[in-house]
Amino acid sequence: MNHSNGRSAWQRFRRHHVATVCLGILAILLLMALLAPVIAPYSPTKPAGTFSQPPSREHWLGTDKIGRDMYSRVLYAMRVSLTVGFWATIISTAIGVALGLLSGWFGGWVDRTIMSFTDMVMSFPYILLVLVAAAIFEPGMTSIVLILGFVDWPGVARLVRGNVLSLRETNFVKSGVTAGMPGAWILFSEILPNTIAPVLVYATSVFALSILDEAALSFLGMGIQPPTPSLGNILNGAESLSVLTGKPWLWVPAGTVIILLVVCINFVGDALRDALDPRNLQ
Amino acid sequence: MGKYILKKLLRLVPVLLGITIIDYAIMSVAGSPLDMLTGPRMTEQAIALRASRWGLDAPVWRQYLNWLGQVLRGNLGFSYKSYQPVTEMIGSHIGPTLLLMGVSSLLGFLIAIPAGVYSAIHRYQKRDYAVVSASFILSSVPGFFLALILIYVFTVVLGWLPSSGMTTGGVGGGFADVARHLVMPSIVLAVGVAGTNIRYIRSSVLEILEMDYLRTAVSKGIGWGRVVRHHAFRNALLPIVTVVGMQIPVLFGGAVIVEQIFSWPGLGLITMSAVLSRDYPVIMGVCLLSAVVVLVTNLLTDIVYALVDPTIQF
Numbered sequence: 054m055n056h057s058n059g060r061s062a063w064q065r066f067r068r069h070h071v072a073t074v075c076l077g078i079l080a081i082l083l084l085m086a087l088l089a090p091v092i093a094p095y096s097p098t099k100p101a102g103t104f105s106q107p108p109s110r111e112h113w114l115g116t117d118k119i120g121r122d123m124y125s126r127v128l129y130a131m132r133v134s135l136t137v138g139f140w141a142t143i144i145s146t147a148i149g150v151a152l153g154l155l156s157g158w159f160g161g162w163v164d165r166t167i168m169s170f171t172d173m174v175m176s177f178p179y180i181l182l183v184l185v186a187a188a189i190f191e192p193g194m195t196s197i198v199l200i201l202g203f204v205d206w207p208g209v210a211r212l213v214r215g216n217v218l219s220l221r222e223t224n225f226v227k228s229g230v231t232a233g234m235p236g237a238w239i240l241f242s243e244i245l246p247n248t249i250a251p252v253l254v255y256a257t258s259v260f261a262l263s264i265l266d267e268a269a270l271s272f273l274g275m276g277i278q279p280p281t282p283s284l285g286n287i288l289n290g291a292e293s294l295s296v297l298t299g300k301p302w303l304w305v306p307a308g309t310v311i312i313l314l315v316v317c318i319n320f321v322g323d324a325l326r327d328a329l330d331p332r333n334l335q
Numbered sequence: 336m337g338k339y340i341l342k343k344l345l346r347l348v349p350v351l352l353g354i355t356i357i358d359y360a361i362m363s364v365a366g367s368p369l370d371m372l373t374g375p376r377m378t379e380q381a382i383a384l385r386a387s388r389w390g391l392d393a394p395v396w397r398q399y400l401n402w403l404g405q406v407l408r409g410n411l412g413f414s415y416k417s418y419q420p421v422t423e424m425i426g427s428h429i430g431p432t433l434l435l436m437g438v439s440s441l442l443g444f445l446i447a448i449p450a451g452v453y454s455a456i457h458r459y460q461k462r463d464y465a466v467v468s469a470s471f472i473l474s475s476v477p478g479f480f481l482a483l484i485l486i487y488v489f490t491v492v493l494g495w496l497p498s499s500g501m502t503t504g505g506v507g508g509g510f511a512d513v514a515r516h517l518v519m520p521s522i523v524l525a526v527g528v529a530g531t532n533i534r535y536i537r538s539s540v541l542e543i544l545e546m547d548y549l550r551t552a553v554s555k556g557i558g559w560g561r562v563v564r565h566h567a568f569r570n571a572l573l574p575i576v577t578v579v580g581m582q583i584p585v586l587f588g589g590a591v592i593v594e595q596i597f598s599w600p601g602l603g604l605i606t607m608s609a610v611l612s613r614d615y616p617v618i619m620g621v622c623l624l625s626a627v628v629v630l631v632t633n634l635l636t637d638i639v640y641a642l643v644d645p646t647i648q649f
Binding site: 071169170172173175184186261265268269272273288291292297298304308311312315316319320323 | 349350353354357361467468471472474475476477478479480483484486487491584591592595596606607610
């Protein structure tokens with residue numbers, strides 16, 4: 054994509070006012086997560102005051118049942134959740150792109166094998182696979198990233214395969230083949246760049262999904278383990294009735310952050326789809 | 336048609352086998368159920384006895400073949416934990432899960448289909464944006480968080496609805512009692528279904544609205560309402576069938592978490608406890624069942640598609 058296309062894509066993106074606002078919110082949240090060690094007033098894992106205190110000037114979001122500062126915990130939790138989402142998306146997108154390219158380019162038995170494997174993974178109740186996998190590995194950040202990364206790729210693979218199949222029929226690829234260009238060159242210099250936009254859009258939804266899944270897993274106690282905070286395991290504490298009724302500061306902030314992150318990522322992805330649509334390029 | 340179905344059925348067999356192999360492999364890597372047998376009376380001898388009784392002393396591929404052989408004879412084995420036959424366990428828990436999934440998908444699609452069609456008809460207007468934004472928000476709320484909020488509002492604050500189980504006190508309970516217990520779990524699942532599907536339905540109806548035959552119908556001057564009812568909706572049913580089919584595995588997965596939170600006595604609840612205690616036969620039974628359900632749904636989707644769409648040859 055050249056400079057002027059980039060600019061017009063940005064202009065089309067800006068037309069989506071909600072998405073632009075969301076991009077701003079995401080930027081702020083991301084910055085807060087990145088700077089957590091600097092801006093967090095207390096340690097996220099060590100008690101910093103008396104327990105179960107409501108929000109006050111010393112503890113903006115109160116303290117939890119062993120006296121840890123909730124504001125610091127939510128900041129660090131955001132960091133953990135975003136990191137998990139980011140790496141899970143990178144892994145699944147990489148696997149999906151690689152398999153999709155292979156499948157679409159070579160066709161024949163390669164295609165059939167890869168696609169039936171994709172079907173198998175797709176026809177699995179997703180959570181069941183994640184749960185069984187989570188039971189295998191020592192729970193922790195690396196294993197969550199790997200599990201989500203290895204489960205989320207089939208959608209990307211199908212998308213890329215479909216794109217390769219239709220790009221193979223375009224004149225610029227055909228002329229490349231006729232001119233005797235090596236297959237690898239055509240694949241990486243002509244086909245791959247033209248599938249980046251849809252993959253990017255799809256990746257935003259995988260990102261949002263990974264954040265939700267990490268939260269769900271940690272909520273069930275099979276994800277990020279305490280004392281490390283994650284948005285899901287903070288909410289795990291809210292399953293008790295006394296927390297739910299009497300101490301909303303322990304669960305409302307973490308839940309709000311999850312919803313805010315996922316809603317914003319989805320809106321940005323939708324605007325991106327519009328902005329990067331080749332039909333909109335002049 | 337019969338030949339078409341047969342061909343599709345035959346293609347399912349290797350996929351199903353593949354799924355069970357992956358399942359068994361993952362499960363075996365997870366660790367042996369023998370590790371979970373601890374306690375003062377668990378001597379090495381007792382463990383070895385169980386290992387040979389459960390066939391766990393054989394190599395993994397051998398264990399898998401044994402399991403497969405039993406399944407082909409209609410025997411899913413016995414739970415390591417409760418010693419109940421797996422078929423019996425599944426049989427007694429499948430009803431609540433089907434009830435929950437059925438009610439929530441019905442509710443979800445009752446919201447999603449009209450909203451999606453409405454949004455597509457009014458495309459690029461304020462109303463369309465409002466519906467699409469609402470669907471984004473609905474699909475972004477984690478099910479378990481929504482469950483917490485619902486429990487907070489309806490159980491804790493208002494005291495209207497029970498927050499766990501399927502009947503009061505776990506006994507009998509009439510229709511009204513079950514319905515009251517069903518409200519919150521099915522709302523949580525339905526919100527997820529509606530959130531994701533409004534956009535699918537919108538975009539598939541949009542695609543059809545841009546077809547030439549609709550433009551022709553409009554230009555004949557028969558009125559927008561009739562065009563939508565007679566020409567657009569019937570064609571839009573096709574992609575909607577696919578969307579409904581795709582929803583089944585998602586719902587099944589979502590049910591695991593929702594059942595856990597609301598202690599709904601369904602398959603999700605036994606699955607979670609089986610996963611935690613490495614109860615191989617139960618895990619394999621549930622995985623097999625869900626794989627069969629998903630594949631059969633896909634098959635039915637294909638068949639309905641082939642029946643409705645004249646351009647598909649079989």
